[in-house]
Amino acid sequence: xxxxxxxxxxxxxxxxxxxxxxxxxxxxxxxxxxxxxxxxxxxxxxxxxxxxxxxxxxxxxxxxxxxxxxxxxxxxxxxxxxxxxxxxxxxxxxxxxxxxxxxxxxxxxxxxxxxxxxxxxxxxxxxxxxxxxxxxxxxxxxxxxxxxxxxxxxxxxxxxxxxxxxxxxxxxxxxxxxxxxxxxxxxxxxxxxxxxxxxxxxxxxxxxxxxxxxxxxxxxxxxxxxxxxxxxxxxxxxxxxxxxxxxxxxxxxxxxxxxxxxxxxxxxxxxxxxxxxxxxxxxxxxxxxxxxxxxxxxxxxxxxxxxxxxxxxxxxxxxxxxxxxxxxxxxxxxxxxxxxxxxxxxxxxxxxxxxxxxxxxxxxxxxxxxxxxxxxxxxxxxxxxxxxxxxxxxxxxxxxxxxxxxxxxxxxxxxxxxxxxxxxxxxxxx
Amino acid sequence: xxxxxxxxxxxxxxxxxxxxxxxxxxxxxxxxxxxxxxxxxxxxxxxxxxxxxxxxxxxxxxxxxxxxxxxxxxxxxxxxxxxxxxxxxxxxxxxxxxxxxxxxxxxxxxxxxxxxxxxxxxxxxxxxxxxxxxxxxxxxxxxxxxxxxxxxxxxxxxxxxxxxxxxxxxxxxxxxxxxxxxxxxxxxxxxxxxxxxxxxxxxxxxxxxxxxxxxxxxxxxxxxxxxxxxxxxxxxxxxxxxxxxxxxxxxxxxxxxxxxxx
Numbered sequence: 001x002x003x004x005x006x007x008x009x010x011x012x013x014x015x016x017x018x019x020x021x022x023x024x025x026x027x028x029x030x031x032x033x034x035x036x037x038x039x040x041x042x043x044x045x046x047x048x049x050x051x052x053x054x055x056x057x058x059x060x061x062x063x064x065x066x067x068x069x070x071x072x073x074x075x076x077x078x079x080x081x082x083x084x085x086x087x088x089x090x091x092x093x094x095x096x097x098x099x100x101x102x103x104x105x106x107x108x109x110x111x112x113x114x115x116x117x118x119x120x121x122x123x124x125x126x127x128x129x130x131x132x133x134x135x136x137x138x139x140x141x142x143x144x145x146x147x148x149x150x151x152x153x154x155x156x157x158x159x160x161x162x163x164x165x166x167x168x169x170x171x172x173x174x175x176x177x178x179x180x181x182x183x184x185x186x187x188x189x190x191x192x193x194x195x196x197x198x199x200x201x202x203x204x205x206x207x208x209x210x211x212x213x214x215x216x217x218x219x220x221x222x223x224x225x226x227x228x229x230x231x232x233x234x235x236x237x238x239x240x241x242x243x244x245x246x247x248x249x250x251x252x253x254x255x256x257x258x259x260x261x262x263x264x265x266x267x268x269x270x271x272x273x274x275x276x277x278x279x280x281x282x283x284x285x286x287x288x289x290x291x292x293x294x295x296x297x298x299x300x301x302x303x304x305x306x307x308x309x310x311x312x313x314x315x316x317x318x319x320x321x322x323x324x325x326x327x328x329x330x331x332x333x334x335x336x337x338x339x340x341x342x343x344x345x346x347x348x349x350x351x352x353x354x355x356x357x358x359x360x361x362x363x364x365x366x367x368x369x370x371x372x373x374x375x376x377x378x379x380x381x382x383x384x385x386x387x388x389x390x391x392x393x394x395x396x397x398x399x400x401x402x403x404x405x406x407x408x409x410x411x412x413x414x415x416x417x418x419x420x421x422x423x424x425x426x427x428x429x430x
Numbered sequence: 431x432x433x434x435x436x437x438x439x440x441x442x443x444x445x446x447x448x449x450x451x452x453x454x455x456x457x458x459x460x461x462x463x464x465x466x467x468x469x470x471x472x473x474x475x476x477x478x479x480x481x482x483x484x485x486x487x488x489x490x491x492x493x494x495x496x497x498x499x500x501x502x503x504x505x506x507x508x509x510x511x512x513x514x515x516x517x518x519x520x521x522x523x524x525x526x527x528x529x530x531x532x533x534x535x536x537x538x539x540x541x542x543x544x545x546x547x548x549x550x551x552x553x554x555x556x557x558x559x560x561x562x563x564x565x566x567x568x569x570x571x572x573x574x575x576x577x578x579x580x581x582x583x584x585x586x587x588x589x590x591x592x593x594x595x596x597x598x599x600x601x602x603x604x605x606x607x608x609x610x611x612x613x614x615x616x617x618x619x620x621x622x623x624x625x626x627x628x629x630x631x632x633x634x635x636x637x638x639x640x641x642x643x644x645x646x647x648x649x650x651x652x653x654x655x656x657x658x659x660x661x662x663x664x665x666x667x668x669x670x671x672x673x674x675x676x677x678x679x680x681x682x683x684x685x686x687x688x689x690x691x692x
Contacts, residue, residue, distance in 0.1 A: 320529035
């Protein structure tokens with residue numbers, strides 16, 4: 001509709017047509033509301049993410065602050081002159097496997113105490129950890145030439161003295177700690193031994209290595225059992241199993257298995273594995289087998305999803321040039337599904353690593369003072385060690401527990417990191 | 431009732447199908463189709479969507495076996511040999527009857543691996559040098575060699591759509607098949623890539639028996655010498671392409687050709 005000029009005025013076009021439904025005020029209001037909704041939703045999501053990150057940061061920060069102390073311990077400084085110590089031996093006798101016992105029989109513990117009394121005073125020497133002489137023995141056996149020289153040792157203090165240094169304990173002990181620390185004879189030192197020792201009765205002498213090694217061995221058994229069984233089950237169910245009632249029943253059973261509370265698996269391990277191998281109580285082998293039962297269904301479920309996600313066109317392409325079904329599976333489906341399967345495996349393994357309940361029942365809560373030397377020797381695992389230490393009365397165990405938690409988390413992160421690395425390495429786009 | 435033009439019965443037929451029916455569960459997708467596919471020509475299957483032409487094509491290399499619910503009855507012979515018979519192995523059949531799909535589906539591997547895969551699994555080339563020859567020959571025949579010879583180690587999926595489809599054709603001819611089945615090979619491609627594929631089909635005809643499913647009548651007219659028109663699971667008319675397009679006998683064929691439906 002055009003307007004026709006009349007004189008020098010322009011006659012407006014005849015009354016405008018009614019506005020279309022998308023140009024009304026009501027529509028504009030609705031539009032504004034739509035944008036508002038979107039903005040609110042985005043803010044809500046951002047809030048949720050911020051909240052979870054904040055919780056995580058708080059948790060980790062708190063743990064780190066508490067845990068750092070767990071990697072330190074109060075130590076007394078003792079300067080030992082071996083020539084005057086009265087211990088006999090030479091390179092051969094000190095490298096014998098029984099060297100530590102020999103040194104003990106020769107009176108090394110008493111000699112160390114005597115030197116400590118001389119240097120620190122009687123009260124302080126009484127607060128040397130009863131196992132402190134072992135540090136000296138270890139130094140000697142690793143370097144026999146020390147026998148003719150001097151060395152300064154930092155020997156663990158008793159846990160009473162350690163607490164006193166932290167400001168807790170009887171007035172006498174507090175005074176002693178103050179005195180020694182002023183003299184520079186008592187200090188909290190970085191305790192690398194925490195990473196190489198095992199459980200002990202005193203928080204001053206404990207270490208995490210026994211539990212860490214136990215966890216590694218257990219996880220290895222779990223991985224070796226659960227991964228192949230899980231992947232093969234997933235492949236069979238997805239690629240070969242005829243669709244039918246039996247497959248459905250198996251499918252539902254596996255899904256249910258993944259949801260069974262872990263303590264039930266512990267009971268199963270107790271009644272089946274331990275009944276079959278009664279000598280292997282507390283062993284990583286049995287622990288790993290029990291955890292594998294728990295991990296396998298997770299691997300099967302995620303594995304099946306990963307296989308389903310492989311585009312059928314790839315399968316068709318391979319079949320159409322004459323690949324046999326097993327070649328299709330191993331040349332095409334498995335490589336493409338592997339990243340997803342690894343993700344599932346790591347989720348299952350991470351869950352297994354943090355699991356305590358099933359292991360309680362198969363005896364992995366025992367006090368194990370030496371690191372396991374194989375799959376069949378008694379062991380404990382990291383979460384169990386944390387549980388055991390958190391139960392201890394001694395104040396010194398609080399920090400040690402936090403330190404153990406840090407070790408567990410670092411182990412978990414390392415495992416996840418490895419899995420992410422492997423996944424990215426194998427991941428292919430199509 | 432199927433109308434078959436005179437002189438279509440072929441003594442030297444590469445593929446001979448008799449009374450073939452395909453069932454998807456209860457549904458009859460292909461109803462009593464009999465056809466002779468000549469080794470010397472390009473045969474096109476045309477028809478509206480859902481008429482069963484792709485389903486019928488997939489019978490020739492038994493790709494319907496991979497669909498649990500599909501059941502094929504009737505007789506299909508390759509060089510006089512029953513492809514469902516005891517003496518025919520499905521792996522060998524698929525090596526003899528290659529297939530190219532609607533959507534390019536190169537493996538997520540290198541271009542070289544894509545071509546070498548078939549010869550490798552069939553043991554057609556043992557040494558790397560032999561494989562190199564096969565790869566070059568196949569890519570050359572597929573008209574792709576000049577475009578990719580400098581980047582054989584790149585992923586096949588990094589190529590353009592048209593190149594991917596020619597890669598798939600090269601992959602199919604790498605195992606030296608006797609027949610190549612093409613299921614709407616150009617429907618996902620732009621006109622230029624389509625033209626290249628059609629040119630390639632022209633080059634390959636004579637060397638291989640080619641059966642192509644297409645819903646583009648122009649494409650069928652351009653590349654094929656024999657055309658079969660399918661409708662609702664039945665083969666309506668089969669004859670020389672020129673006859674089908676200029677002088678169809680059946681009313682339904684005429685309606686489809688002239689664009690009355692489809």
